[in-house]
Amino acid sequence: MTNTGRINKRDLLKLWQQKQVHQHIKRTIPSSLAFKLIGAVSGIWPIKEENGRPLLYHSAAVLYVDSKTEFRIIIEDTRVIVYLTHKPSKFTISPDIAASIQECLTFTLNDVLKFYLTTIGKSHKDKDISNLFQIEVGEVCDRSPCVISISEAKETSRWSCSRNHHLTKYPLFWVFDKTKEECPPDCTGLHSDALTMLPSDKHLVRLASQFDIDSCKQLILQLGLQEIHWKNVNHSYGHDALTLNTMMLYTWMNTKIKGQSTTKSFNNLHAGLKAIDADTHVLCKVFREYTDFSEFPKVGPEDVPNDEVLNNLPQKLGNCALHLGVELGLSINSIEQTKTDHQKMYDQTADILRKWKNLTEEKPTVFKLMVVLERVHLGGFQFVKDMYLRK
Ligand SMILES: [Zn+2]
Ligand SMILES: [Zn+2]
Structure with a gap:
């Protein structure tokens, strides 16, 4: 640098060539990986919109799970930070949703790292890819993430930092085994806030x-x-x-x-x-959610079912007006009204699907319909799947 305060090009070049400058360059996650991670989760959960604009930024995005649940993903230096928010309480977050988000991101990261190793001529066959990154879980504590490693969290029921005490049960939802229908043996039941x-x-x-x-x-x-x-x-x-x-x-x-x-x-x-x-x-x-999307056809997370699907679906379903309606987000009152207005089973189901399509709180998507059909389990899933596989 000159003593006059002016910066000359040749000085910058000289500075750049000095060893210590290189040492100060921060290692960061490349943008391509950030796009890949956001792309993977946004294939399942739509990007949230505010005033008609998607909340999608260069290395961050906010994704919509349901009217009460969203998560934001922020790629910062060498860390991918994911915040999951559930409006009623963090103690009633669905462990299945947290685990599916983590599994989707981990799967994508593994895939990208394997691809990267192959492109630089290294074999990933004998390498344990999961050693190349570390997953930590935690909570927001005084506005910043307070995290510990998964292995540490699994060994204790609580941890303390300089500011707060934290329970490990809820952060461990990120690695919850969602294939198990029953609670883990050490489940302490609903938190007093949830009760x-x-x-x-x-x-x-x-x-x-x-x-x-x-x-x-x-x-x-x-x-x-x-x-x-x-x-x-x-x-x-x-x-x-x-x-x-x-x-x-x-x-x-x-x-x-x-x-x-x-x-x-x-x-x-x-x-x-x-x-x-x-x-x-x-x-x-009652807080568990259906999150096995492996059988789902490729539909966009925001695709809305067309009338052909909705008009033909009642004939493929059993007697499930109440269960179907409530899982789709209708109130028991509204379903009772449908049952009074329509005596025949197919007419009741058709009316419930019609009401759902016109609900304002949540967008009626094909994805949501398939999740509910799998949960209610009285037919219809295969029909909707076939309709979208044909396209
Ligand atoms: Zn803390
Ligand atoms: Zn339990």
Whole structure:
């Protein structure tokens, strides 16, 4: 540099050629890898939009999972940082969603590294690619990530930093084994924050699906309903166990129990289950989501099902108006209305699909429809899959 404060080209060149300058060059993740990672996740979850503009930047993106869940991916220097947010509470994040995001990113990273090794003439056959990067999990702590390695997290139930204490259970959702239907043996059940929450219609259906009729009856009597409630609901809905169980829980939610607060919470259900000596982990399972996309045809995450698919789908489905409707995001009230307006099963399903397509809260996508069909499991998935494979 000159003493005059002017910068000459030859000085810059001289500076560049000095050894120590090279040592100060920061190692960063190349843009091509950043694009590849964002591209991989955006093939499953759409890029979130705000005021009609996609939240996609040079090395960052915000992705939409559902109306309450989103994640942002930021590529910074040598780190890929992923923040998963679930509006109601971090304690009710679906472990399946966290694990699928991690698995998708890890798979892509492995693939890119293998490709890179091949292009520079090295074989990746004897190399354990996962040694080339490290995954850490954690929480936001005073506005910045507070992380520990997965192996450390697995060995303890909590860790402390200079500012806070953290539980490892929720950060470990990133590596949750989503092939297992049951809770892991060390599951401590719902967090006290989650227990204070009001169960939604979706939670009720998911809970109802885990009981036989007798256990559900035992539970609702324990929760404070009377034999007469049971008889009345059984009279109207007794033809189908899932509908009967759901409507029993729904009646409990909407009945003022003497000596108890009108507001119901997971706490009531937890206490009821304990009192009848039933497994309380059925409550953890209502937060599980279906995330096995391996059988899905290649459709864009934002593609909306066309009328041909929706008009022909009811004939491929069994009697599932309530389960299908609630999983698609309709309220039990609205489904009851459909059942009153339409007597025939196919007409009920058609009306539910029509209502779903016109919902404003969430975009009705082919992806969402297939997730729900797999979850409800009463047919239709193969039909929708074939319709999109044909194209
Ligand atoms: Zn911390
Ligand atoms: Zn559990």
